[in-house]
Amino acid sequence: MSATAKPCLEIRSLSAVLANGQRVLRSVSLAVQPGEVRALVGESGAGKTMIGKAVLGVLPKSVRIVEGEMIIEGEDLGRLDAKARRTLIGARTALIPQDPLTALNPSRRIGPQMTDRLVRILGWSGDRADSRIRQLLDEVQIRDPERVLKSYPHELSGGMRQRVLIAAAFAAEPRLIVADEPTTALDVTVQKQILRLIAELQRDHGTAILFVTHDLGVVAKISQKVSVLYAGKVVEEAATVDLFASPQHPYTRALMLATPRYTDPYASLKPVDETVLAGLAAEIAAADQAWRPSHG
Amino acid sequence: MDKARTSSRRTSPRLWLAGGWLLLALLAAILAPLVAPQDPLAQDLMLERLPPFWLDGAEPGYWLGTDSLGRDLLSRLIFGGRIAFIVAFAAAASACLIGSALGLIAGYFGGWADRIISRVVDIWLAFPPVLFAILLVAVLGTGLSSVIIAIAVIDWTRFCRVIRAEAMSQARMDYVESARIAGYGRMGIMLREVLPNVLPSVVALLSLEMGIAVIVEAILSFVNLSISTDDPTWGGMIAEGRLSIHQAWWVLVFPLTTLILTVLCFSQFGEGLKARFDPVLR
Ligand SMILES: Nc1ncnc2c1ncn2[C@@H]1O[C@H](COP(=O)(O)OP(=O)(O)OP(=O)(O)O)[C@@H](O)[C@H]1O
Numbered sequence: 001m002s003a004t005a006k007p008c009l010e011i012r013s014l015s016a017v018l019a020n021g022q023r024v025l026r027s028v029s030l031a032v033q034p035g036e037v038r039a040l041v042g043e044s045g046a047g048k049t050m051i052g053k054a055v056l057g058v059l060p061k062s063v064r065i066v067e068g069e070m071i072i073e074g075e076d077l078g079r080l081d082a083k084a085r086r087t088l089i090g091a092r093t094a095l096i097p098q099d100p101l102t103a104l105n106p107s108r109r110i111g112p113q114m115t116d117r118l119v120r121i122l123g124w125s126g127d128r129a130d131s132r133i134r135q136l137l138d139e140v141q142i143r144d145p146e147r148v149l150k151s152y153p154h155e156l157s158g159g160m161r162q163r164v165l166i167a168a169a170f171a172a173e174p175r176l177i178v179a180d181e182p183t184t185a186l187d188v189t190v191q192k193q194i195l196r197l198i199a200e201l202q203r204d205h206g207t208a209i210l211f212v213t214h215d216l217g218v219v220a221k222i223s224q225k226v227s228v229l230y231a232g233k234v235v236e237e238a239a240t241v242d243l244f245a246s247p248q249h250p251y252t253r254a255l256m257l258a259t260p261r262y263t264d265p266y267a268s269l270k271p272v273d274e275t276v277l278a279g280l281a282a283e284i285a286a287a288d289q290a291w292r293p294s295h296g
Numbered sequence: 297m298d299k300a301r302t303s304s305r306r307t308s309p310r311l312w313l314a315g316g317w318l319l320l321a322l323l324a325a326i327l328a329p330l331v332a333p334q335d336p337l338a339q340d341l342m343l344e345r346l347p348p349f350w351l352d353g354a355e356p357g358y359w360l361g362t363d364s365l366g367r368d369l370l371s372r373l374i375f376g377g378r379i380a381f382i383v384a385f386a387a388a389a390s391a392c393l394i395g396s397a398l399g400l401i402a403g404y405f406g407g408w409a410d411r412i413i414s415r416v417v418d419i420w421l422a423f424p425p426v427l428f429a430i431l432l433v434a435v436l437g438t439g440l441s442s443v444i445i446a447i448a449v450i451d452w453t454r455f456c457r458v459i460r461a462e463a464m465s466q467a468r469m470d471y472v473e474s475a476r477i478a479g480y481g482r483m484g485i486m487l488r489e490v491l492p493n494v495l496p497s498v499v500a501l502l503s504l505e506m507g508i509a510v511i512v513e514a515i516l517s518f519v520n521l522s523i524s525t526d527d528p529t530w531g532g533m534i535a536e537g538r539l540s541i542h543q544a545w546w547v548l549v550f551p552l553t554t555l556i557l558t559v560l561c562f563s564q565f566g567e568g569l570k571a572r573f574d575p576v577l578r
């Protein structure tokens with residue numbers, strides 16, 4: 001991959017605050033190159049979902065972006081009006097959500113729900129959308145598409161629903177997919193299948209993915225690059241192989257020690273060290289200090 | 297599929313029984329001039345307080361007996377049904393339309409729209425409904441249309457509150473967010489994604505409201521504030537029946553039973569429909 005290729009997604013120094021002024025994102029910068037999987041890893045509450053929502057333009061009302069740029073394929077979202085931004089996001093991106101039950105409309109059958117977007121937003125003909133959806137259902141290894149297309153979401157298993165959502169995400173050939181913990185709500189055996197499916201489709205379609213997870217095992221399996229997030233701040237960024245070979249930041253090392261291994265599930269498990277957390281707190285306080293004068 | 301079939305069979309009896317009675321009553325009301333055995337207004341002092349057909353002294357052709365002016369009860373019930381159904385449909389539909397639309401907007405859009413609509417609802421609910429109705433009819437004047445307007449004006453909040461809460465919880469669902477990401481407009485999402493999910497509740501409330509409208513109309517008739525006293529109404533019949541309860545219980549009991557049964561059937565029918573049309577409950 002050449003260094004001059006235009007990134008699929010670039011986030012520059014993105015900061016966001018809650019209504020009470022508390023910062024949830026602290027000058028986050030990261031880039032996802034075309035066709036690359038970047039993992040975004042961090043503990044619960046680190047702000048992983050916030051970054052995904054910011055990119056997709058669906059931040060909750062209580063969260064306000066106070067600085068930074070988000071650029072999708074060279075287009076700065078901040079410079080577009082609301083309508084153009086929606087169009088760009090709708091055409092170039094898609095989401096694979098965490099909870100496959102609530103991400104599907106409970107009162108609509110799967111078929112119309114999937115084709116609707118291709119027809120109404122992208123202006124495809126009904127036949128083209130229909131055959132596209134069937135092709136994708138085949139790619140996610142759904143063997144009885146007729147039944148699935150006629151089903152309501154609650155009539156499918158969690159794994160099936162997640163397959164449907166993956167098919168839906170890839171259907172419109174987005175350039176970037178945000179996958180927000182797409183396997184967390186599933187049981188372990190299904191998790192592996194779903195992860196493999198996402199990796200397969202990603203490779204076949206050459207789609208870039210921003211893959212949000214709190215699981216370093218998943219990071220190792222699926223991503224080429226990784227950003228480690230703590231309290232809304234990127235504390236380390238590296239190629240995935242390098243990160244596992246030589247983690248630089250003490251928090252990354254602590255996170256690795258806190259992750260169970262298949263070979264030795266219980267032995268090396270440790271909560272994140274007190275001194276590491278104290279170091280992080282100091283780091284974040286310093287960053288906030290440096291940030292406030294120019295923005296407060 | 298199997299699950300769906302068994303549970304819809306379970307909900308069937310109440311849907312069919314309630315629906316059956318409502319259909320029967322509705323058809324009788326529509327075809328009243330054809331099916332009513334007597335003229336509902338014809339008085340005959342020779343025939344006053346005839347008992348229903350199974351008691352001694354009953355006259356053929358006067359199945360449920362007559363009131364103190366000798367008017368046929370069954371015919372009066374059938375004709376009274378006309379007003380009951382007109383009020384039920386018109387008032388409930390208006391209340392439903394206003395209330396559901398405002399509730400949907402408040403619940404889905406939130407923010408300003410929600411604050412204003414919710415405040416109005418709070419103010420509305422501060423009035424005792426029956427007093428409110430009597431007041432409104434007193435201002436608007438008696439008559440069918442003022443009864444309908446009064447019920448709609450009072451009861452839209454019933455729809456608004458429920459639909460607002462449901463739209464609000466739907467709006468938080470991820471499928472709404474996914475629709476946003478895909479590029480759907482807010483209006484489109486509200487109507488195409490959220491509305492179908494609150495529709496079963498709208499239908500159930502609508503049916504319940506029809507029952508309530510029948511009661512309110514009866515109350516207004518009872519206190520002589522509904523339509524002209526010549527046309528038979530269930531409420532008016534109950535008011536009259538109350539006066540002769542000791543001499544002829546049937547004059548009170550039949551209209552009262554008809555009223556209660558109809559109201560009950562409306563609410564059961566609504567619940568049955570909801571269970572039927574909600575894909576998650578089904
Ligand atoms: N709707 C909201 N309004 C205000 N604050 C929120 C909202 N949602 C999340 N937050 C806060 O923003 C911060 C980041 O949350 P976020 O959901 O991005 O974390 P996460 O890294 O995705 O965690 P998890 O692994 O639990 O999903 C948290 O401190 C959270 O409390």
Ligand SMILES: [Mg+2]
Nearest residue numbers: 048049050180
């Ligand atoms: Mg999250």
